[in-house]
Amino acid sequence: MKARLFRILRLGIKELYSLRADPVLVILIVYTFTIAVYSVSTGAKFEVENAAVGIVDEDRSMLSARIRDALLAPFFKPPELIDAAEIDRAMNAGRFVFVVEIPPRFEEDAIAGRHPTIQIDVDATAMSQAGNGAGYIQSIIGQEVATALPDQASTAPVQLVVRALFNPNLNSAWFTAVMQVVNNITLLAIILTGAALIREREHGTIEHLLVMPVTPMEIMAAKIWANGLVIVVAATLSLTLVVERLLAVPIAGSVPLFVGATVLYLFSVTALGILIATVATTMGQFGLIVIPVIVVMYLLSGSTTPLESMPDWLRMVMQLSPSTHFVALAQAILYRGAGLSIIWPQLGALTAIGAAFFALAALRFRKALLAAG
Template identity: 30%
Template sequence: MPIVQLIILPLASDFEVKNIRITVIDQDKSTYSKRLIQKLDASEYINVAEYKDSYTKALESTGAGTSDLILTIPVNFEKKLIKENESTIHLAADAVNGIKGGLGSAYAAMIVGDFNREIREEWMVMPRHSEFPAVEITSANWYNPGNNYKLFMVPGILVILVTMIGSFMTALNIVAEKEVGTIEQINVTPVKKYEFIIGKLLPFWVLGMVSITIGMTVAFLIFGLIPQGSFLTIYVFSGVYLFSVLGIGLLISTFADSQQQATLFAYFFMMVFVMLSGLFTPIESMPDWSKMLTKINPPAYLITVFRAVYIKGSSFSDLLPTFYALLGLGLLFNILAILNYRKRAT
């Protein structure tokens, strides 16, 4: 089941927005306006879906969900462009799906900018235009030059899956013992608290390490991903990480009396884990208060580490602060859990 998720989720959670449908209102119907439209249509991200003659009609198709962007090219677009050397067009985006709307208008703006440069270059040869000094920003994507989302998502999803195995299986296992009554039997024996806890955590720690290995194998076989950095770094971090999520599982088990309760806790924690992990939304662009919360969210650290090791090939010493943070969280959660676990009810 987790393996299937690991295979399917990265394919589904691709941020690239393709097939943006644009409705064009061409009131100018000039050579330049046609050229702009052609340029838009030629891009792999944008399809010109339809032509409308009024903004109201165009809005209708946006409302019906058949169009994502509306481009209005006003009358005299060409005339103004040539005579006054500048002209305006109007672009409206359907922002119901914020990502699609935002990216769509950004792509369209990029294409319009391209178009702008093109005609300037053409006119440059004509003497009546002076040469504008222009600053242009070009970006190069380091480490992940193709902006390959799978490279970005697979390590992240692997972390979330290991988290589930580590924390929730531990919690459910201990709570199940509460339900069956074996925990009472254990509590009445002279077994030490730490012996019991180590006995409970160690198997799940091993299981977690094994599932990371399986996950990395799947990442290689299906997606062809190999960490740029060392496996040792990954395993050391995973070991410390599992220690801290097992602590969370243990803590949940001390609060929950039934498996239903533990499952509800688990859902709650999982939401927080995923939303604040930086898996989908960059932590850097979160508001300050939630940035603070990500500091106590172990998956946020391991996702950073996995991505860094997989994509950049970061070494252990590069990630040392993260290591200490995970170790600290592990100690925190486990100490809380041990304090809260009582062999004798009060």
């Protein structure tokens, strides 16, 4: 056993030297956990920001002017007064995301208690911005009318108090930054391990391994620990330096616990990369197979869309993916400060899925080595 562990260690060190000699992969690793995390977190926002608003003010009253002045930056650009005849043409041209139509005698009807109607036209091309922005505008109009006409404000039978836990400012960058690191772990784990095997085959060094006193299991284990180590170090540095310090995203839970869960996750996802590499014969084929696998794991793991919104059959199928359980435990640890007593079901699922992937990958890898020999 000691000799086997020593061989795995030496083979893993060889993998690290091979990775260092490949500048493209080194640049990819650095970019993925630095620039990619920062740019996506600061650029891909779900909040309404700098939305263009048109105002059709047919009342020209103090109340309508108050509503217009309440649409402030950074949520909205300065509102632009337009005529009702311009609405369709302006929205078709994409000039405005929202158009607020204030009818004639709006203030007079509001004072008289006749419940006038304001129409909000929304460009729902960008659904999240449209939905959130429409909610903002409705809230702003309601507040301004209630402040200007307190006698007409109806008293709600129930007072609703909302508390936002774990992200009190509802800042999407807090979510996007952490999920970008999690998704990049999956991306690089599959690419690095698969590329390592394809590189051996394309460079002809796979034959050298066959004549060495090593087993296919040892070769695969060396590739897994070497590439997994690189990813764990890069992800930890990205989480602490880019996410926590540069982007000022608070990490609620234990980073060492997250790192330990990441190591367990990499055991399964790196085996998946080797499994895909045994099917492909060239780097081009490997890339074509990897793309749909990564897209499915990225979109359906719960990191971009909630699992609850998926059909029941699809949600059950995604339970077989290790990324689904890793995203769940990463969110629990890093957002909600969960401990081992909460995330142990996800850890157990990762262990079972990882063992299945590793066994299947080892079987395929052994057959691939025998075919190459």
